[in-house]
Amino acid sequence: MAEQPELTIQGWGPTVPEPSSAADGDLSGSLPKAARRYLSRELGWEPRPTPPVAVADIRLAPSRLPEQARVRLTHLVGEGNVRTDRESRLRRAGGKSYLDLLRRREGDASEAPDAVVLPGTTEETAALLSLCSELGVVVVPFGGGTSVVGGLAGIDPDDRPSIAVDLARMSSVVSLDVPSSLITVGPGMRGPQLEQALDREGLTFGHLPQSWEFATLGGYAATRSAGQNSTGVGRFDELVARMTLATPSGVLELGHPPATAAGPDLLGVALGSEGTLGIITELTLRVRPKPASHAYEGWSFRSWAAGLAALQQLARYDLLPDVVRLSDPDETRANLLMAAGTGARALRGMLKARGRDDGCLLILGWEGLPAVVRARQKCAASLLKDDGAIRVGRKVGESWKSHRFAAPYLRDRLLDGGLLVETLETAATWTALPTVYDAVRRALRESLTRGGRRPLIMSHVSHGYPTGASLYVTVLADRDDALPIQQWLTAKRAATDALLGAGGTLTHHHAVGADHRPWMEREIGPLGVDVLRAVKKRLDPKGICNPGVLLPE
C-alpha cells in the first residue's frame, strides 16, 4: 500500500496553510480584488484576520482507552497498528464541515478518538468489532475524513471510550474482472489510486465528488455519495455490485451482480449505513471503458425558471449528459466576479452584450462514444434552444472542469478572513424543486440577516434525474465571532425545516451524520426508524458502531 497524503488537521488539502496568508486575512493570495469588494458589499462583511490557533495549541484530552483494551487490540492487529499518539488522534478528530473546521481552528478536538486502530483484513476487522463489542469500546470507521455532516462525530450516549478504525491498510486492488467490468478493492482506497489502476486497462470508474482527492471508496459507499459526473455514470450506490460488511455479529457478503430478484435488497441496507451496522471491508465496483469523447460546454438562460424547465425537458427524454450544473442568478454572478483571468472577463462582456448578465449559467459535460455523444448533444441543443438558452462556448465548460476540486481549498482562505462558509444540499421532484429553492433561501436569509449584514446564498442543480434534481446551496455570511457555531446551527435548522416542509429530501449526497439525525424520523417516519433499529440490534447488539450518527437518539 502506497502512503497517501493526509488532510491537514484544521482545513482542506495535504499541506498546512502558510501562517502569513492566514494571518493577514485580506485574501490577496486567493481572491481577486473585485471579488473581495463584491463580497464586502453584498454581505456587509469587514475582512479581518481570524486565523486558526497553532496546531500545537489544540487541546486534546488524554486517551481513555483502558490499557487492557489497548493490549488486546494490539494483540489482534499488531504493534504499530494501535496508535494513541497526539498526531494520529488529532488527524481522525471529526470531519470537514464548517462546524468541524470552526472547532479545530479554535483549538477544540473533543471529537478525537481515544486511539486509532488499523486492521488489515476482513477477518481482523470482524474480530476487532467483536472484541470492541465485548470491551464496550465505540468504533468509528475512518476513511478519508472528509465528512461534512458530522459523520465522524463519535458521540456516544453512554460516553464509552472510542477508537477510529482507519482503513488505510486495506486500500489495494483485490481483483479485476475485465469482461464483467468489475473491480474489487479495499475500502481505504481513494479515487485517484483507483483511476490509476484502471487507466492501465483503458478503464475508468468516473466517480468524481469534490472530495475526490482525499475521500475513500468505503466512505462513498457508507454515505451514498454522488459525484460531479453522477448524472451520467450513476450515483456511487448504483455502481456497487458487491460489498463485504464486517459487523460485531459476523460478516455479511452482500450483492449478487448483475441483478437479482432474491428478496429485499440487503446491499441497499448496508449502503448509506454510515458505520452504524459495521465496517465495509471490501467493495466490487462497476467500471467502464475510458470515454473516447469529452465535450464540456456552457449555456446561458434568462432565468432560473427557464433553466429548470429546460433541464426537466432533457431529463424527461433521457438526454441529460454526464455533468449537469445549473447555477442560479446569485451563483452565476458571484462565479463570474470571483473568477480571475481574461476568459471570465470576456464571458461577462459577452453575457452583458446579450442581456444575460443576470441570467443563469449551465455547464454540460458529455462523455462517451463520439457518435452517440454527438447525437445526444444535438437533440439536447435543440431542446435547449427551444427553451431560450444561448450557447456560451466550450471555454466556460473546460474552465469549470479544471477548477472542479477547488472550492474546499478556497473555503479555508475565506474562513481566515472572518467569513461563515458552508454548503447544504437536498433534492426534490421537478414539481417541488422551485418551492424547495424558495423556501431554503428564505429561511437562510431570515436567519442570517442582522444589522446591515446579510448572507449571499448561491444555489445550483448538480445532478439531474427523470423525476427531479438535486439542489446545492453555498452560504457566505459575515461570521458572528462571539457565537459562530450557534449562528450556523440556527440557520441550518431553519433551512432544514424549510426544505423538508417543501418536499425536499433531508440530503441528496452528503449523508445524515450527526448533523441531520434530528430530522431522520421526519424523513423516514418513526416506524422506518424502528426498522433500522431492529437491523442494528441484530448486527450490533451493544450499539458500539458509530452510535453518534444516522439514527435519532
Add this chain to the structure above:
Amino acid sequence: MAEQPELTIQGWGPTVPEPSSAADGDLSGSLPKAARRYLSRELGWEPRPTPPVAVADIRLAPSRLPEQARVRLTHLVGEGNVRTDRESRLRRAGGKSYLDLLRRREGDASEAPDAVVLPGTTEETAALLSLCSELGVVVVPFGGGTSVVGGLAGIDPDDRPSIAVDLARMSSVVSLDVPSSLITVGPGMRGPQLEQALDREGLTFGHLPQSWEFATLGGYAATRSAGQNSTGVGRFDELVARMTLATPSGVLELGHPPATAAGPDLLGVALGSEGTLGIITELTLRVRPKPASHAYEGWSFRSWAAGLAALQQLARYDLLPDVVRLSDPDETRANLLMAAGTGARALRGMLKARGRDDGCLLILGWEGLPAVVRARQKCAASLLKDDGAIRVGRKVGESWKSHRFAAPYLRDRLLDGGLLVETLETAATWTALPTVYDAVRRALRESLTRGGRRPLIMSHVSHGYPTGASLYVTVLADRDDALPIQQWLTAKRAATDALLGAGGTLTHHHAVGADHRPWMEREIGPLGVDVLRAVKKRLDPKGICNPGVLLPE
C-alpha cells in the same frame, strides 16, 4: 374500477380451454405438424391426451375461517368484500407455475385460501393486517395470481386459517405529476390499464413481462419483476419512486424521489419482500414519453460463445438497446421449427444458405428518440459485425414482438398433450455466465433423461447489464404420468444447486416464493436471513404475512 378479466383456474388466459382441444391431445390447433414431429423425436415423447379434470371436480376443503373472524373482517371492509364462495377461493388458489397447473389440473386446490378479502384503502389494509394479527389469520396478498415460484402458496407452519387479500379494489390512478414523470397508482392495477391511462398524456411506463396482461403493479414490486424491455427502461424495482406498505405494525411511506442519501434504503427492503412484511397499497412509478422511434431487428451468430461475447461488448459501452434476446442453438432451432408461416420458412432458408442453421438468433429492440436510436444502432451494428454477426432483418424482430405474450398460452396446449413444460431463470456476470449455462443444462439433462426420453433445454439471455446478463431456460420433456411433481422437483433441485454452484443468482426476475426458499440461506447467508427475520419480527410480530415464502423455515 373497471372489471378486469380473471385468469382461468387451471391455466393461462381469460377463457377456459375448449374441452375438445384439451381432450384430443394432438395439439393440431396450436402447433405446426413439423414442430410436433420435431418434439416427438427430440424428447422421445408420445403425444397423448392428458386433459385437466373439470373445474367442478376440483376438490376444495370447507373454509376454516372462524365465523367470528368473518364477521369482524366484514365489519371492516364491508359486505361483499369478504368472500368464501367456491369460485372466489378457487381463483386465488396458488399461482401459475408448472406445479401449480399440475395440481389444479389434477383437481387439487389445497392451496386455496379460506376466504378472499378485498380492502379498499391503505387504512383498511393496515386495519385488516392488525386484525388478522390479533385473530391469528394468515394473509396472502393477491394481485394477478401469476406467480411462477409458489409465491401464493399460503403455507403456514402453524396451520392457521388463511385469507387472500385481493387488491382489485385498489387499482386506479391516484395522481399524475407530468413534469416529474411520476404516476401514483393502486397496487391492483394491471399493465394494460396503466398504459391506457398514460397513453392519453403521450406517456408510457414500458414494463412488459410475459405476464403483462394479468399481473399487477403491486405484484411486480413485491417480486422485483423485470420486463422484456427492462434492459432499456430498467427493472421494475428501479422504476419505483415511492411506495406505501401497510404492515401489522403500521404504515410505512417509503422512497423519496428523485434520490436521497438519508441512510439505508428501506424502499429496497420492501421491494422483493413478497408479502412477508405487509401489503403494498400504493406505488409511485417513473414514466416516460412514448418513444417516437421503434426498431426491432434480428441478428445471427455462428455460436453461443460469439453471441455472448458480442452482447458483452455492447453492454460494456452502454450500447444495449431496450430489448435484448439471444437464443442458444437449441432455442433458435426450436423457435424456427415451431414458428408457422412463410416468414419463418424464408428465414430458415436464408440462415441455411449462409451456414447459420445451427447458429444463435439475437433480437434487438430499439426505442426512443430517432436520432439517438440511429446513432446507437449504428455503433452497435459496427461492434456486432466485428464479432461476426450477420443481420437477418426487421421481420424476425417484429415477429418476436407480436408473439411476446404467447408462451404461457402455448404451455396449456403442451400440458394437454402429456408434456412437462417449465422455465427457470438466473443471472450471472459475463465471466460466470458460460459456466452457469453449461452447469444448468447438464443438471437438467442428467435429471430428465431416462429410458429413451430426454429433455429439450432451450436457453436465452433476455436482460443485459454492463456486468452480466440473465439466463432464461425453458425445459420440455415427456411427463412422468405416475410422479409428475416429483419428476420436476428433482430436476429443479439439481438445476438450482448447479446454477448457484457456478455463481448464478437464485433468481433474476421470478422471485423466491415457496419454490426457491430452501436456497435462500445459500444465496444471502445465515446472517443475511437473520437480518430479514429481524425486520419481519418488527413489522409482523405474529408472522401472519405470507409465511410460506421467501424466508427459509
